[in-house]
Amino acid sequence: MGVHQSEINGVKPHIEQRADPFIYRHTDGCYYFVASVPEYDRIEIRKADTIQGLAEAEPAVVWRKHETGLLSANIWAPELHFIDGKWYVYFAAAHTSETNEGLFDHRMFVLECASANPLEGEWVEKGQVRTAWESFALDATTFEHNGERYYVWAQKDPAIEGNSNLYISKMNNPWTLAGKQTMISLPDLDWERIGFKVNEGAAFIRKGDRVFLSYSASATDFNYCMGLLEASADADLLDAASWDKSPVPVLTTDETLGMYGPGHNSFTVAEDGTTPLFVFHARTYKEIVGDPLYDPNRHTFVTELQWTEDGRPDFRASVAALRAT
Template sequence: MGVHQSEINGVKPLIEQRADPFIYRHTDGCYYFVASVPEYDRIEIRKASTIQGLSEAVPAVVWRKHETGMLSANIWAPELHFIDGKWYVYFAAAHTSETNEGLFDHRMYALECGDADPLEGEWVEKGQVRTAWESFALDATTFEHNGDRYYVWAQKDPDIEGNSNLYISKMSNPWTLTGKQTMIAMPDLDWERIGFKVNEGAAFIRRGDRVFIAYSASATDFNYCMGLLEASADADLLDAASWDKSPVPVLTTDELLGMYGPGHNNFTVAEDGETALFVFHARTYKEIVGDPLYDPNRHTFVTELLWTEDGRPDFRASVAGLQLPHEEASS
């Protein structure tokens, strides 16, 4: 495959060859970055005082896959969270297999670090985050809302056609679900079923009296795209009826911008502590040789999250005006 420009709308990515990006701004003012690496064999964390600084930050490898067993292949989509004074990484992993039959039999896991610096501290495996089924599961995220901690993930229900739906549950601790588990979205629209029938990669954001979950759909080639769920901020988030799904995708491939297969996003905040930022991955070319999952060129982009007049995230406008956040001038 030849050399490709890794730019969208003339803007270079924040970090090349990092898919499923996740950026967290901690109370120390620093930004922390995790993502899937092309080898799918480890979890790295980067730290910098600015968003732009993440591009040059030296990654620290905090965990590597096992040689055998269920934690030995396809380490996907880590997220880093700080909960009750400790660090947690959520990720998905599969197992090695001579016939490759198990390579996509993922389960979700949690790591814990009680040290102040997650790049240098000791990480402990807390085990599998167990759900109602033993089936393909991945792309977990967590958030606190109105005094409760929630966990949202993608999973295959053995009784439902398709690859993965989105589910939500409360948590009794950072690695244990409690109470009912509710399906809040399934790939029932045509644009969610291209190549694979997929809803995955959930990311939560609140604005005013509404909450939103952005997610990704379809195969991981140029058909990959984003959808949006929304609910009232005071609604019961465990009630599927509380959530409304956008009937159309909110972000898709845009050949004019040079953006292909955008998705698996998250949200963070700019250095002013207020401006929301949209973090996502995308390729900068359409044609892929072989399985898209093994094409390494899904790059991390970051831009200001813009909003529509009626208060919804405007992903298309955010990307159309793509501009990587600059470091604030020092006084």
């Protein structure tokens, strides 16, 4: 595409051609980065002492897709977590066969690594994360809250019209769900239903007495946008009534910045160990030739997370601040 529009407007991607970005800061002080690669055929991990260092870090390929069958196509949205002394990668993968090309037939899977360095250790396939249905499922994240580990993901309920809703469950272990599974959001608002009826890509953050789940909605072109769920930190997170949804999107395309279809975010912290950072992908041009899924130019951006006066994440102000950096 030549010069990126975002560069013209003074906003440069942190890492180019990496979608669905996830950055984790470990107890060793290092940052670890995973994301969807344009080929959708492997999982890479980068490691650096600083956020900036991730841009130049050499990726280590820790896993490649299978040739056929399960886990053989469209490796999407990996996340890297450290749980009970081991590393885990959560990701979605489709399967191929003579009659199936693997598009929109994803399931969720887990890899485990017991080595101290996840870039060098052996990764073991722990299998599929089983949910209430055997249907399209993707974009899992996990977090610990009030002593419990939760799993949040996007899935197609065969009984509900649309592409994917958001669900939450507790976990028995890092690859097995425990009991109750609750739908906490479905794409019932107009801005969540452009092109596709989608809620996906959830990310968890807590501030004070509230917890938040950001998520993405609509098609993956310039209509892609972000929504926000919130609950009391002391609420039953498995009760759908605990969650309130923003009636309007919290981040959308900003043509003044040359930033299109922002979404599928994660959160991390700055080098000071406390300042939250907002990590997300966006394109730097509006018009796409062909299927947006196969346009490689969704880039990773990182900015300090701003907050509103009433204590909610302010994604628009966070992105606007990129103009001044």
